[in-house]
Amino acid sequence: MKDVEVGTLPGGFPYLAVGSGRPLVYLPGFTPEHVNPSGLPARMAIRSVRPLASGGWRVYLVNRRPGLVRGMSMAEIAGEHAAAISAHFGEPVALVGHSTGGTVALQLTADHPEVVSRVVLASTAYTLGPVARKAQWEMAHRLAERKPGYHLLAEGFTRNPVLLRVLRGLMWTVGNFGPWPLNPVDMLAMIEAEDRVDLRARLPEITTPALVVAGARDYFWTPELFTETAELLPNGRLVLYPDAGHAVNVSRRFYRDALAFLAEGGASRQSG
Known part of the structure; x- marks a missing residue:
């Protein structure tokens, strides 16, 4: 990956960057470690x-910073993100967040709208869905104890009883071999902060153009939560794929719809 930049934003946020053009900050879903992957x-x-970068963006895949403290609020975590983005880029950026990263993106946009030009919220809503809340809480605490935990997420991916049993078994087998998080405090602080988030009352004041993209078969949340999130955002819209699940962020139609939305702001152009 010779074209990939490995770096750290101010404040200690690890990132991988690819592409050329205006900056797009991408906040990923759950990660057990707050480090750059290898x-x-x-x-x-x-x-x-890469498909977002091919649309004319310099994409920064930004993880949460290491060294979080349990008891931090999502507002505090989002505030640190906003400070890092402002210090590094010096201009509002396009923001894309998936799942847990989407929760951070929504809180950041609510509290620091001057930092965000447009935001894409993938597989996330103003609060956790019932399956997401229970599953990721239990998973994170089991991983912190060096016990298999990923199988607890299976219910969010399918309602087919046969597939559910198979998926649980596969995820348990994979999870049984680790690797375990070296610093579980980061993971627990993030999950516990997300567990307390409910931004429903804040949505009407968020005027930043926002696109909510989700799958109707994403059982971590509900279609009603996705729909309500988009409807309460003054400049929000919803794209709900009826046959898609949680991983909408890696589908061709997601890239197509996200890039079309981001281009509406006139922000996507190749650097010279």
Whole structure:
């Protein structure tokens, strides 16, 4: 990956960057470690954002910073993100957040609108859905105890009883071999902060153009939560794929719809 920049934003936020053009900050979903991935995970992460870069953006895949403290609020975490983005870029950026990264993106946009030009919220809503809340809480605490936990997420991916049993078994097997987070405090602080988020009352004051993209078969949330989030945002709109699940962020139609939305702001242009 010779074209990939590895760096750290002010405040200690690790990032991988690819592409050329105006800056687009991408906040990923759950990560057990607040570090830049390496090896195969890094290649997979970059592959997931290359289609956005091909649309004329310099994409920064930004993880949460290491050294979080349990008890931090999502507002505090988002505030640190906003400070890092402002210090590094010196201008409002396009923002894309998936799942947990979407929660950070929504809080950041609510509290620091001067930092964000447009925001894409993928597979996330103003609060956690019931399955997401229970599953990720239990998963994170099991991982912190060096016990398999990823299988607890299976219910968010399928309602088919046969597939559910198979998926649980596969995820348990993979999770049983680790690797375990070296610093579980980061992971727990992030999950516990997200567990307390409810931004419903804040949505009407968020005037930043926003696109909510989700799958109707994303059982971590509900279609009603996605719909309500988009409807309460003054400049929000919803794209709900009826046959898609949680991983909408790696589908061709997501890239198509996200890039079309971001281009409406006139922000996407190749650097000279």
